[in-house]
Amino acid sequence: MGMVFGEVADTYHDVRPGYPEAIADAVRDYHGATPERIVEIGAGTGTGTRALLRLGAPITCLEPDPRMAARLAANLPQVTVRTETFEQWEPPAGGVPLLAAALAWHWLDPATRNRRAHDALRPGGTLAVFGHRYGYADPAQSRAIDIALRAIDPDGKSRPAGWFHLDVTASGLFTDVRADTFDRDLPLPTDRYLDLVRTFGPFRQHTPDQQIRALTAVRSLVDNFGGAIVLRLRTTLVLARRPHV
Template identity: 65%
Template sequence: MDVFGQVADLYESARPGYPPEIADAIVAYHGATPTSVVEVGAGTGKGTEVLTRLGAPLTCVEPDPRMAALLASRFPDAHIETVFFEQWSPPADGVGLLACAMAWHWLDPATRNARARRALAPGGTLAIFGHRYDYADAGQGAAIRAALRAVDPTVRERPEDWFHQDVLTHGEFTNVHTEVFRRGLPLDKQRYLALMRTFGPYLARPPEQQRRGLDALSRLVDDFGGTVVLDLRTTLVLGRRAG
């Protein structure tokens, strides 16, 4: 997850936030305001913006010190622990809500569900949420995906409901529930390319490959008339600690 620290400021300015209704959905599912909240992989605080609306004591677990520093400056009332989730020690009596925004895939897939369950108090709630970036114009989406595959044929997308299935498969949580929020997000070329520069697959590529990818996308957006409209779908998965 520390790959994002090099672009922490860009990440904060370019990544879209989350619907505030997520906080209401969490409270409705949990049955009340959680007594305490822990956010795993908090980054610069895109998910934190929603979680602070709950009005509960908040701890943010973020391993990258550059992201954590920006997070602390934005949310001075939150307790920040600069550590990987796999090394983090939850309180002995557990927490009411464990949340993870757009970072579940960075956690150890063999242990993340079990660790999340153990971190929760009896009756505690797991809340995972994240965006899926698609395109309002199917033709534009197909052209963009083809251009990216031409630069790097190894590019793959996870299934849309992958973290819902991940939680179900591991069986650590009951009453698993999903809600989807959807909105159109128009971006001019500068904002769109800035967003693309914050994605993990882009940051993991060599500089020459990064340049070719951005050049290809820049030409496409020009062909589209200078604007891309994203079909931004935010999925929220909720689960209750089993046992």
């Protein structure tokens, strides 16, 4: 299912919000130093990669969709891009010091992702999982958009806030699991917001007819809000360590 974004690779690169600089600082402080190497799972077009580059370490990016991988390689020629899934990738002997995933953890097999991450890390290595949760600054706007989208897709479900913190902790495979959050508001005019919606995985999994109806309903709402909406982004960073023994 992680291959649904290639059709909108350019839009994805253009509209997906980046990550705060504090992400890199928090990862470095937790890891204890600049890592010798970073491997990023599901790198997309490089939104999370840019945050990781602030660490100053070589990065290998795993991105299975060739269209996304091509855009990533063009955007960030300084990184190594491998067009393969996390499951296809063969970790080096001894493991890697830092393994990261930005808005990609949910695309991995829930039955194996923690074990694979644990086994890919060297003893004492760091797992960094981070991503945005998209909310709305105005509760009335949030309710109206939720109602409109549920009228089109009544079975649509969203993961609870902090779900990947719970997921990593519940695996029992890591030590010193911690989570940090970073909040900011992002104002978007109608067309920019609709472009962002077009890049969401649940949206892309629906039929073209459902997509058109959803965009039409949301456009009408945002136009009635004055032609703009303010997203409230909560970025969660989960850090965990593979035990030394």
